[in-house]
Amino acid sequence: MIDRILSLLVALSLALLVWLYARSRDQEILDNVTLPVQVSLAEGQAEHYSLEVNGAGQAVVSFSGPSDRIRELRGEIQRNELHVEVVLTVPEEHRNESRYSDTVHIDASQVPAPPGVTPIVSEGRNRISVTVRRMVTRPLPVRFDALQEETSGPVVLDPAVVLVTGPQEVLDHIRAIPTMPSELPMRPANAPPGSTAVGRVALVQELEGRPVRSEPSKVTVKAPPQLRKEYVLPDVPIHFLCQADFTLRPEFFNDRDGRVTLHVIGPIQDEAPKVYAFLDLTHGRFESGSNHEPLQIQFLQKDFQLIDDQLRVVTFKLDPADFVPKGFSSSPP
Structure with missing residues (x-):
């Protein structure tokens, strides 16, 4: 009777060993996988605090499971689909502090492994350092x-x-x-x-x-508007603006007619503003003899203008000429 019992126990032991051996051959281990860890604040606290992860938000995890499940897991890892999500709740004792630091520990239950796969978290490589700052709203003047x-x-x-x-x-x-x-x-x-x-x-x-x-x-x-200053510009020379093929020679009857005094207002500066006074002979029909054209002013600096719009008509003469004398300008400087 005892022999039969012993024989039965030996048979059961051998069967168990065979099952464990077969089972072990079907298992596979995936070692030291670095998974990204996303740490977020609990609902209702995100608008009152800011969360900063110090360093790399990662955890090192190994996996054990059937070969087909491990193959499935490898695919998720290669597609960057596997990550750890952790929700942090600010403890009551820290809620009124402007800033506090904490360490988030990752355990196996937080790793979303496929069914049948056992995650094994590497101790010491499963800690995430975070800093939590309290957010406030204040009225501030604008500068x-x-x-x-x-x-x-x-x-x-x-x-x-x-x-x-x-x-x-x-x-x-x-x-x-x-x-x-x-x-x-x-x-x-x-x-x-x-x-x-x-x-x-x-x-x-x-x-x-x-x-x-x-x-x-x-x-x-x-x-604000710029501070303004009045300037008197005496003896501003008047130029003739002519086309290159202009066949008449413009001249003033005397030197006094070829100059003008301008009253200008504009931004405050040490130097007098630069202007270009001219008669535009590029448009219209002109004949030799006495002619009249309105004086035109071009300011070479912005925000200047004439006082009381004092432009006037200037008298000059046109003589027949085969060329334009030197010193006549065809365009403003």
């Missing part, structure tokens, strides 16, 4: 950051104060939010020089290297 040009007066910003959302540790000591470095807005070409220039400028999206957002994200910039 215009001029790129180059010096302003001739205070720049008006509308709105002058915006709501800025960002890390508390940054906004606690920031006194104003600047615009993006910008040129002052330009007046339209046909606008009076004394009019205000208006433009739109975006606010910065980072402060001290940390992202912030503003409401609104852009402000209206109003540049």
Whole structure:
């Protein structure tokens, strides 16, 4: 009787060994796979905190399972479809802190392996260092950051104060939010020089290297009119503007007729503004003898204009000539 029992136990043991051997031959191991880890804040906390992953967000995992499942797993890894998602909840004791650091531990239950595959997390290579910053919203005045040009007066910003959302540790000591470095807005070409220039400028999206957002994200910039000064330009020479094939020789009856005094207003500067006074003989029909044409003025600097629009008609004479004498200009300098 005892012999039969022993024989039965030996048979069962041998059967178990055969099953384990067959089972082991059907298993495969995939070692040291680096998986990306995506850490996010719990629902309801994302708008109150910002999360920063320090270093590489990765975990090293090995896998054991049937060959067909391991082949399926390899395909997911090659297609970058396998990653670990972790939701972090800010603990109650840290919720009022402006910043705190934490370490997220990845365990096997968080690895989305195919059915039948067992993930094995490498201890020491499953830790993700994160920094959590508390977000606050503060009203801040806007400061215009001029790129180059010096302003001739205070720049008006509308709105002058915006709501800025960002890390508390940054906004606690920031006194104003600047615009993006910008040129002052330009007046339209046909606008009076004394009019205000208006433009739109975006606010910065980072402060001290940390992202912030503003409401609104852009402000209206109003540049004041430039300070003006009157200039008297005596004895400005009058030139003749002629075509290259003009067959008549223009001359003034005397030296006094060939010069004009101009009264000009424009931006304040040390030097007198540069102008070009001329008579345009490129259009119309002209005959020898006495002629009359309106004086035209070209300013070689912007934002200058004549006072009281004092242009006048100039008298000159045209003599027959086979050539245009030297010194006559065909175009403004």
